[in-house]
Amino acid sequence: MSRWAIGIDLGGTAIKAAIVDEKSGIVRDRTIPTDTASGPSGIVAQLAGIIADLYRQASLYMDPGSCDGIGLGAPGAVNADTGTLSYPPNLPGWAVVPLRDDLQQYLQQHEKLSVPVFIDNDANAAAFGEALYGAGREFKDFLMVTLGTGVGGGIILNRKLYRGSNGTAGEVGFVIIDFEGSSAHAGITGTLESLIGKKRIVELALRMIEASPSGSSVGKFCGCDYTRLSPRHLEHAAKEGDPVSLAVWNRIGSMLGVGLANVVALMDIRKFVIGGGISAAGNLIFNPAIDQLRRSTLPSMHDGLELVPALLGNKAGIYGAAALCFG
């Protein structure tokens, strides 16, 4: 009988949860909107509700004795050892919350459910998900980069999560590649997130469209309303051959490549799994990234360099969260 767990991806907008069978993957999943207004205690109740619900469903056809626990990926700084979540950026009003223990106790008291709870950062969970079920299965060591509103990362060394001494490792969005530049994020100049986060891609595109003498065909994809311009429009325009949109992706990919070069130099990691909404641009961003990665590293470090798309989409987090229990 194979082991199973409940994996949860706690986000600022939605709570995604699934019953995950260790061998066959997701058996059943559910998504509910996050009730951010209710604060930590309200969200613990929400989490407990969805867990209890899935647990009861699972118990109809899976052995409760084979359940390895509840895994939770959460935004912000998570200490996997102590089980605390600190200052999650998308859950306003949270300080330092002992989320693991609170949830475990709530499940016991209100749902009569005694199961161990495991918790980690959402980017780490996504990386671990790809490591066990996705694009990272063949790689012993890799960095997973999530390109979206923010730029996040998780590091797998020797098929295990590398968390660092304080659990904050893998923050590739805070790698600085342009310390004298004009971009900044969270008060730090020249970070990767300040250069290739979703908003910055749009800002760069607007500047490049404005500066282009022959204009860009991207207008027709956003109904000529540039306040609506999104990376998706730039993707469509680039695929149609719009030179400005192509130049935007080249520059974004190239900056990603510089950031990854720092990972190669420091950690000797040569495999990169790229996920997140922005990664839908595919080779528009992958090709310039790998080209720049080669230009920005020593030839003696080129062996085995590889950049591959993530495979699990927005399910990487729940896969990885469940996998925290199988460890």
Add this chain to the structure above:
Amino acid sequence: MSRWAIGIDLGGTAIKAAIVDEKSGIVRDRTIPTDTASGPSGIVAQLAGIIADLYRQASLYMDPGSCDGIGLGAPGAVNADTGTLSYPPNLPGWAVVPLRDDLQQYLQQHEKLSVPVFIDNDANAAAFGEALYGAGREFKDFLMVTLGTGVGGGIILNRKLYRGSNGTAGEVGFVIIDFEGSSAHAGITGTLESLIGKKRIVELALRMIEASPSGSSVGKFCGCDYTRLSPRHLEHAAKEGDPVSLAVWNRIGSMLGVGLANVVALMDIRKFVIGGGISAAGNLIFNPAIDQLRRSTLPSMHDGLELVPALLGNKAGIYGAAALCFG
């Protein structure tokens, strides 16, 4: 009876070697000029000669049965598993040499000495030396940075060397912090080594002296011959209060801080041991570096940030090389 080993630091200029007692440290050491002209086979013979000599001396008052082997730190890319040294930058004409096995065989055939040989990169050896005998003794995880002609690094995780999948980890000199800048080293733009390597410090100083309306007092330290200007002169002038020299060190330290911020973001390493000739500038470089390190990292990553001077000077390499045997 305590264990002992012979540690060797193979450099482009000198071969440093020592008998190292695991508990009490260096018992006896010797330095000879490297005969670079003789190529790999000549240097193997040179190494074997100094090893045999020290081994015979050690045998007079130490138990040969307690000798754990010969440890060798070498410049360039070393594969600690296979024992090969590839393209050492300061040993012209070398390609890929099976240095460990060649040395072991030579010792057996010509010196009747059957001892295991361990080999690693010189920057790794220095980091391991500081970890076991120097400034890193209190740190579980740290990065050692060597500031000199080049900028090198070695990473200690959980009191062990972190080598990466291919043995090239810790190349902090190749971390890119200014990808749109004008400096380059080994064909890569904006690397730390291209910005704060010894030559670049002097170049920066010359530019800043030239641009300073009120001039600099550093001239009196280099006999007003600016072709002789060295970081040491800038150190003396700064300690006397010369504003231009102070500004040079502030900028160098600050750029070092940006580079280390990338190590904090990616690896969650918060302890840094700074060695190499340039580190003699001490707080002139340490103070701006730690200030910038704080500015360039998230407040949630400031706990425990520390930058300390290396303790073993140019003996870190031989200590660490010997320690490779004690592992």
